[in-house]
Amino acid sequence: MKKWMSTIIALVAIVGVAFGLHQSLKLKRDTAKYTYSNVPTLFIHGYGGTLNSTKDLVRAAEKAGAAKKMLTARVTKDGQVKLSGHWDKNKYNPMVQVVFSDNRNADFHTDAKWIKHVIVALQQRYGIKSFNAVAHSMGNLGLLTYEMTYGQDKSLPQLRKQVNIAGHFDGILGLNKEVANNTARCARQANENGVVL
Template identity: 40%
Template sequence: MIICCTSIVNSSYWKNSIKNPMVQVVFQDNHASQKAQIYWLHQVLVQLKTKYGVKAYNAVGHSLGANDIVNQALKYGHDKHLPTLNKIVTIGGPFDGLTGFLSTQTESTVRQLDVKPGRFTKHFSEMLKYRHNFPGNVKLLNVYGDTNTGYNNDGFVGVASARSIRYLLRGKLAQYQEAFYSGEQAAHCALNQNPSVAHKMIAFLW
C-alpha cells in the first residue's frame, strides 16, 4: 500500500522541496493475520505524525492492502496520535471476502443491485461493528474489475464483494466514487498496473 503525505511540518527527514512524499508500506510477513497488519499500519501512521510531522495523508491499497487501510480507519478512527485521513483509493478490495465468486448474474445486473451484500461474511460483519469509528470528511475511490469470463470477478475478488464497501461506509464518507474496468487489464493483479487506473487514481488524489 502507499501512504501519500499531504501535509508535513517540521520534518527532519524529507526536504522542504518535496511535495506530497509517498511512503510504500510492505509487510515483511505478508501472511500475518489481518489483525497484525492493521496494528502495524497503525504504528506506521503514528510514527509518521510523531517523528516526521505528517499532519494529513491519503492512502492507496490493493487487494488485502485496501482492507487493511479501511480496517485501520475503522478501528483507530478517533486516535489523536494519527495524521488526518483525507482520501482513500481501494483497488480490488475483497471487503466481503470471496462471496459471489461463481455468480451466474451478468455484470450489468450485479452493478444495478443494491450494494448491500446478499450475505455477510464474518469479516464484513466485524467491520460493520466499527462503522461509528470511521473518521469524517474522507473521500473514497473504489476501483474494481471483471475479467469477462462469466464469473463477475477479477479472477479473485467478486464485483459484489468489492462494491460492498459502499454499504459498509454509507453515510460516513464525504464523497464516494466507483471506477469499473473489464477485460484482461481488469484482472486482480493487473488492476494496480493498469495505466487507466493510475490516471484515474492520480486525478482523484491530486
C-alpha cells in the first residue's frame, strides 16, 4: 500500500513540475513577441472621459505581459499635474493614464497644453526622453494639436508612436473646420519631416 501511495505522490509531483515548466515556457514565448523599453505610453481619454475610460486597455496590456501601469497623471482645471503611483525604472513599457479634471473641455489647444504639462512633469521627475501615446476621441485632437504646437521642440520628449482610437480628425460635423485644416497641415509637416502618419 505504501508503495502505491509513493508512486501516486511521485506521479502527481512529476505532472505538477511538468505543468509548471510548460506554463513558464509559454509565458516566455508570449512575452518574447514584445519589445521592452523604459519609454512610457500615455493613455489619453476623450471628451467626458475618466480613469475608467482607458482602464480596460491598460489591464489588457498588463495581462498580455506587454506593459506595466506605473502612474496616473491627473491634470487639474488650471493645468497642474499630480502624479500618483510608483515609477520603477527597472520595469518595462511603463503606462501612464492621463486624466483631465475638466474632462468636458472642448478646446483642444487647452488639452494640448495640459498634455505638455504631463510630459514636462514626467521629464522633470523621471527623465523621460520620448513617449508613446494611445488617445481616444477628443484625446486625439489634443495630442495632434500638441504635436503641431510643441512636437518640433527638441527640448521636450519626442513622440515615438501613437495609436488613435475613434479620432475625429475631420472635425465634428457642424462644429468646426479648424480640426480638418490642422489635420491637413500636420500631414504636410509630417511628410516634409519624413514621418509616416
